[in-house]
Each structure stands twice: as structure tokens, then as C-alpha cells.
Amino acid sequence: MVPQSKTRNRNEAGAHLTCGVGVRFNRRMLKRSAWLLLVPLCVAVVIALAPGRPAAHEPTLMWIRANTAESGDWKWSDAEKGHLSGTLEFSTRRPNQPVVVYLLRLADEGDEAGEQGVHDVPERLEVSQLGARFTPAFAVLVRGQTVEFLNDERNEISHNVYFLGDIEADLGIFDRGESREYTFEKYGEISVHCSIHKRMDGRMFIAPNPAYALVPGDEIDFRIRDIPAGRYRLLTWQRQKRFRDANMVVEIKAEETAEVTVEMTR
Amino acid sequence: MRLAAVMTVALMLAACGTRGPVYPDPEPHEAQLVVQLHGEPREGVRRPTRRTVRDGYTTRLVTDEDGAAFERVDYNRIEDVVVMVWPLAIITTGVQASWTETLDIEFTDSGFSRMQYLGERTGHLRVHNRRTEDVTIFGHGAGDEFFEKLIPAGDSAVIDLPVVQAIPLDFGGTFELYCEEDENAGARLFVVGRDAQGWIGNSDEEAFFVHFITEWPVSVQVFAPRLPVWHGTAELERGARTTIQAHLSVNRLTED
Numbered sequence: 001m002v003p004q005s006k007t008r009n010r011n012e013a014g015a016h017l018t019c020g021v022g023v024r025f026n027r028r029m030l031k032r033s034a035w036l037l038l039v040p041l042c043v044a045v046v047i048a049l050a051p052g053r054p055a056a057h058e059p060t061l062m063w064i065r066a067n068t069a070e071s072g073d074w075k076w077s078d079a080e081k082g083h084l085s086g087t088l089e090f091s092t093r094r095p096n097q098p099v100v101v102y103l104l105r106l107a108d109e110g111d112e113a114g115e116q117g118v119h120d121v122p123e124r125l126e127v128s129q130l131g132a133r134f135t136p137a138f139a140v141l142v143r144g145q146t147v148e149f150l151n152d153e154r155n156e157i158s159h160n161v162y163f164l165g166d167i168e169a170d171l172g173i174f175d176r177g178e179s180r181e182y183t184f185e186k187y188g189e190i191s192v193h194c195s196i197h198k199r200m201d202g203r204m205f206i207a208p209n210p211a212y213a214l215v216p217g218d219e220i221d222f223r224i225r226d227i228p229a230g231r232y233r234l235l236t237w238q239r240q241k242r243f244r245d246a247n248m249v250v251e252i253k254a255e256e257t258a259e260v261t262v263e264m265t266r
Numbered sequence: 267m268r269l270a271a272v273m274t275v276a277l278m279l280a281a282c283g284t285r286g287p288v289y290p291d292p293e294p295h296e297a298q299l300v301v302q303l304h305g306e307p308r309e310g311v312r313r314p315t316r317r318t319v320r321d322g323y324t325t326r327l328v329t330d331e332d333g334a335a336f337e338r339v340d341y342n343r344i345e346d347v348v349v350m351v352w353p354l355a356i357i358t359t360g361v362q363a364s365w366t367e368t369l370d371i372e373f374t375d376s377g378f379s380r381m382q383y384l385g386e387r388t389g390h391l392r393v394h395n396r397r398t399e400d401v402t403i404f405g406h407g408a409g410d411e412f413f414e415k416l417i418p419a420g421d422s423a424v425i426d427l428p429v430v431q432a433i434p435l436d437f438g439g440t441f442e443l444y445c446e447e448d449e450n451a452g453a454r455l456f457v458v459g460r461d462a463q464g465w466i467g468n469s470d471e472e473a474f475f476v477h478f479i480t481e482w483p484v485s486v487q488v489f490a491p492r493l494p495v496w497h498g499t500a501e502l503e504r505g506a507r508t509t510i511q512a513h514l515s516v517n518r519l520t521e522d
Contacts (some may be wrong), residue, residue, distance in 0.1 A: 095446065132335040155330030156315045160308060162516050164494060170519035173310050193492050195308035195516045197331075198339040201492070240444040240452070241406040242414075266412045 076119040076210065080229040080254035084211070088220045088236075091265040095242050100140055100205055101222050101262065102212035103232035103250070111249070116143065116209040117228055124148050124181070127202070129159045134192060134202035138239065140214055141206045146183040151176050158196065165190035167206070189237065205237055229254045236262065289474055289507065297502035299510070301349050301465075301473040301486060305341035306515035314338075339492075344469035344514055346382040348489040350438070351475055351500075352462035353482045368392045368424065369455075371443075373401060373417070377451030378443060381491040384466040387438050387457045391425040393417055402446035405455065408439050427457065438462055456489065469514055488512040494519065 088099060107114030124146040128135040130153060141147065149161045153176045161171040161180060166188025171180040173196070187208035194200035211232070213222035229252050236246040243264035250258055292298045314331040331338070368390040372379035375397060385391065395401050395417040403425070405413045411428035427441070438459030445451040458464040465473035469490065488496040496512045 097449070132331075153330075157330055157336070158312060160311070162519055164492075168494065168519055170516060173308070191492075196311055196338055197335070198337050198492070199335055240404070240449070241442065242404055242412070242444075244410045266410075 076117050076226070076228050081226045082229055082252040082254055083257040084224045084227060084234075084250065084252060084260065085257050086222050086234075086260040086262055088215060088222070089261050089263050090220075090243065091263070094217075094220065095240075096217035097238060097240055097242065098217050099215045099264070100207070100212060100237040101215060101224075101246075102207045102209075102235055102237065103224070103227065104208050104235060105211075105228075106231040106233055106249070111233070113208075113233070119144075119210050121145055126150055128152050129194075129200070130154070132157070132159075132194070132197045132200050134200060137202040139202075139204050140212070141184060141204060142210055142212075143184055143187045143206055143208050145206070146181055147204075148179050148181045150179045159200070160195045162193055162195060163190040164193065170195075203239060205239075227252045234260065234262065236264070242266075287472060287474070290476075292476070292505050292507050294505045296477050297504055298507040299351060299475040299484065299486075299500055299502060300507060301351075301475075301488065302509060302511045303344075303347060303349075303469040303472065303488065304511055304513050305344045305469040305490070306513055306517055307339075307341040308515075309517050341514070342470060344490050344493070346380050346491055347467060347469050347514070348382050348384055348456045349465040349473040349512070350456065350458070350462055350487045350489070351464075351484050352459065353484050370394065371453075372396060373403065373445065373451070377445070377448060378453035381453055382466065382489065383443075383453060383455045384464045385427065385455055385457050387427070387459050388429055389427055389457070391427060391455075392422055393425065394422045395419060399447065401448070404444040404446060405441040406444075407441050411441070438464070454489075454491075486510065486512070488514065490514045 084103070086101065088094075088101070104113050105116050106112065119142075121144040122142060125139055125141065125148070127139075127147055127149050129149060129151050132153075134149075139147075149159075149171065151157075151159050151174050153159070156176055158173050158175050160173045161182075163169050163182075167184065167186050167190050169182065171182060174180055184206045187206045190204050190206070192202035192204060211224050211227045213224050215222045231249060231251050234246060234248050234250050238245065243266055246262045246264065248260070248262070250260055252258055289298065289300070314329040314336075316327045316329050318325050319328050369383060369385040369392070371383060371391055371393045373393055373395050391405075393403050393415065397419055399419050400416060401419075402414060402416050405411075405425070405427075407428060413425055413428055415423050415425045417423045438457045441455040441457065443453045443455055456464060456466075463475050465475065467473065483499050483501050486496075486498045486500055488498075490496075493514050493516060496514060498510055498512060500508050500510050502508055
């Protein structure tokens with residue numbers, strides 16, 4: 001559409017408007033071409049607002065052991081205790097991934113899990129949500145332990161925390177400066193998410209009792225101390241599973257160190 | 267007059283945009299199933315706070331939730347949703363012909379291009395490494411099936427999927443996909459079992475299944491990334507189409 005009116009200079013009634021690229025229009029021209037401008041503008045807005053393919057989830061991976069059995073600063077109440085010493089043996093090259101070795105206490109008879117006993121619970125773990133990121137994004141906990149999720153954002157941003165997996169729960173929505181606690185009464189593996197922000201993800205493994213070791217990616221030996229005497233099922237857990245998880249029965253005797261070789265095969 | 271014409275065109279365009287998919291009429295010997303997906307936003311979530319910032323002679327609205335980390339979940343369009351349907355009774359007639367196609371997977375600087383994939387139980391993966399360095403792709407099946415493949419930079423490689431030890435009456439299985447060189451990269455591959463049918467798409471679409479030749483009830487599971495699995499059943503009828511609705515939400519989780 002060709003504008004009918006001639007361009008006037010700015011002194012004539014000040015009717016000219018200048019757009020960003022320096023082209024001058026008068027109001028009449030704008031009025032006439034408004035409909036022509038509206039359609040491409042709407043298309044541009046729709047394209048700009050259309051959701052693109054999101055980048056893959058990039059949780060911050062931080063392996064954290066929220067407590068340590070080796071330090072001996074928290075223990076089972078049982079009197080008679082022994083130790084376990086072992087080596088992981090991989091059928092192919094060792095991936096640079098930590099492996100959790102843990103013991104599940106068995107009932108006096110049979111191969112079923114029994115009572116895990118009364119044990120000290122390590123201090124609570126604080127998880128930051130600053131910058132819409134769980135920090136740490138990965139943690140190994142012990143059943144009975146409490147995790148406190150802090151909304152420590154600097155600005156007025158709300159967060160939510162929910163778990164999926166062996167334990168499923170929703171801790172609600174909370175504003176900056178607030179926090180939510182959760183005490184894990186069961187053991188297992190969970191993924192942690194925020195229902196508001198699509199890239200806020202974390203992962204936690206909750207061991208059934210304090211008898212576990214987190215074997216770093218560049219090590220194969222482990223040692224677990226002060227385990228109440230009894231029969232246990234030795235199990236492994238891998239965040240990114242590359243091998244069949246171990247599953248074997250071990251017996252812990254008072255004042256003795258049991259030695260095991262844990263085969264990680266495919 | 268001109269305004270009325272423009273509005274009429276706009277209304278016609280809007281009507282075209284909201285028109286649902288057209289499905290073929292069911293044959294007398296077959297049953298059809300449509301699974302309508304509904305993503306529900308988390309209850310109680312407020313919009314991001316906005317404040318006005320003066321910038322020279324102009325003002326603009328800014329939000330504190332700026333940047334990729336603060337991108338919000340779009341419950342109107344949840345991507346990579348997998349729907350699996352399988353009969354609740356043992357039948358010997360396979361409801362889906364064996365697939366021969368190869369599933370193509372892109373591995374880019376951001377990791378796997380999708381959060382979830384759908385393939386066939388005895389099928390193949392062709393992984394395209396778009397990175398400038400070699401990568402090793404791992405897969406772990408729920409029944410302890412493993413595979414591992416080194417893919418040179420900028421190249422592709424075909425992986426024969428190990429056969430998942432499918433449980434009778436189950437949909438097939440899953441593989442967790444990882445990368446040795448990028449510990450943040452991860453995706454899930456669903457594989458369709460002998461008696462099952464699978465669909466993958468976004469939550470603003472409908473999962474359409476056809477060629478069921480059973481009148482047994484079928485089990486339906488919907489797997490949306492980061493959301494609880496939705497379970498349901500549907501009673502199918504020969505020569506008819508059954509429609510069910512699946513709700514994708516965290517609102518039904520217990521709040522502690």
C-alpha cells in the first residue's frame with residue numbers, strides 16, 4: 001500500500017512520528033497501515049513466545065556424604081560390633097562413578113530384612129535452592145536423617161520440593177526466607193524436583209542404616225566400621241548404573257573384620 | 267465493514283487452530299483408543315513477580331526469574347510424554363507388527379536431545395554424536411541389560427538393543443541412557459513389548475491407538491518426565507473408539 005500523503009517536515013503540526021530505524025510516518029499513514037503491521041507483529045510475537053526445545057537437564061552433580069561411619073562419631077546402640085573390609089572388582093574398566101556399598105540387616109532366620117536397629121542419626125543436611133538449583137544436587141543419607149530445603153534466593157522467588165521414587169511426597173510451596181524439612185523414615189532412591197522450575201532436579205539415596213560406604217570413582221577399596229554383629233545382605237547402588245548391583249550375604253562377628261570381594265559384572 | 271471482515275478471518279483461523287485431530291472410523295473388527303493428555307499446573311503457584319525499572323526515558327518490566335535456570339514448567343505442553351497400552355489378559359495375537367525401523371537419537375553439546383524416547387524391544391538405536399569429541403553412550407535396562415558404544419566425534423553408530431526380559435502382561439521395559447564423558451547427560455528409552463503399543467508426543471496432543479483386536483480391558487500408563495506415572499484402564503469394544511483422559515500432575519502427591 002503506497003501512502004497517499006506527502007511527507008511533511010516536522011514543523012508542520014508536529015504530526016510526524018519516527019520509528020526506530022529512522023523512517024518517518026505521519027499518523028494517517030500509521031492508521032491505514034496498522035492492520036498490515038498488526039498481522040506480522042502478531043506472528044512475530046507468537047514465534048518469539050513459542051517454547052523451544054529445552055536443553056537437557058543439567059543438574060549440578062555433587063556427591064556428598066552427609067555423614068560418615070568411619071569417623072565413629074555416631075553409632076548403633078548394640079554392644080557387640082565388628083567391621084567389614086572389601087574391594088570392588090569390575091568386570092570391565094572402572095567408570096569414574098562413585099558406588100555406594102551398603103548393608104541391610106537380616107532377620108535372625110531366613111533371608112528377609114529384619115529390624116535395622118537403633119542408631120544415632122547424623123545431623124540434618126541443608127540443601128540450598130539459590131539460583132533455582134539444588135545444592136548439593138546429590139546426597140547419600142541414612143534412614144532417620146532430616147533434610148532441610150532452604151529457599152535462600154536473594155529475590156522474591158518461590159520454590160517447591162517434591163520427591164518421586166521409593167518415597168513420594170510434596171513439601172509444598174515456600175517463599176524466600178522459608179524452609180521445609182523432611183525426615184526420611186524409609187530407605188531407597190528418590191529424585192527431587194521443583195514443580196515450578198523445570199531444571200531444578202536432584203537425587204538422593206537413603207541407606208537403611210549407618211553401615212554403608214561411598215566408594216569414590218577412583219577407588220575400589222572400602223571399609224565400614226562398628227557394625228553390630230549379625231547377618232547382613234551386602235548391596236550396591238550406582239547413580240548411573242553400569243554394572244549389575246551386588247547382592248550377597250555377609251556375616252559380621254564381634255571384634256572381627258570380615259573381608260569381601262564384591263564383583264561388579266554385566 | 268473492514269473490521270468485521272478482519273474479525274471473521276481471525277475467528278476462522280482460530281477455529282482451524284483449535285480443531286481436534288480427525289481419526290479414521292474404526293473397522294468392525296478393531297477397537298480404537300484415544301488417550302487425551304491433560305497437564306495440570308501445580309496448585310498455589312503464583313506468577314513471577316515483576317517490577318518496573320526505569321531505563322533512561324523509558325520504563326520496562328523485569329522479573330527476578332531471569333535466565334535459563336528459572337525457566338518454568340509449561341504444564342500446557344509437557345514434552346516427550348510416553349503412553350504405553352497393553353492388554354490385561356494373556357493373548358497370543360500380537361497387537362502390533364514387529365518394528366524394523368531404527369530409532370535415531372541426537373547427542374549434542376546439551377546432552378541427549380530428548381528426555382524420553384520410544385523404541386522397539388528388539389530394535390536398534392542410531393546415535394548421532396554432534397559433538398567435537400568422542401563420546402561413550404551407556405544403556406542400562408531395568409532387567410540388568412547393558413550396552414555400551416564409543417561414537418567418534420561427528421559420527422554415528424548403530425546399537426543393537428539387548429532384549430529386555432519382558433514380564434508377561436508388561437509393556438516392555440526401559441533403558442536409562444548415560445554418557446561416560448558427560449555425567450549430567452541422561453535420558454530414558456522406553457521399549458515396546460510384544461503385546462503392547464506405545465506412543466510418544468507432547469501433552470497438547472492425543473495418543474491414538476488402533477488395531478486392538480481384543481475386547482479385554484487394557485492397562486494404560488503415561489510417563490511424563492519429572493511427574494508421577496499416571497495409571498488407568500480402558501474397556502475396549504470392537505468397532506468403537508474409546509476415549510480416556512490422563513492427568514499429568516503433582517497435585518495428587520501427599521503434602522507433608
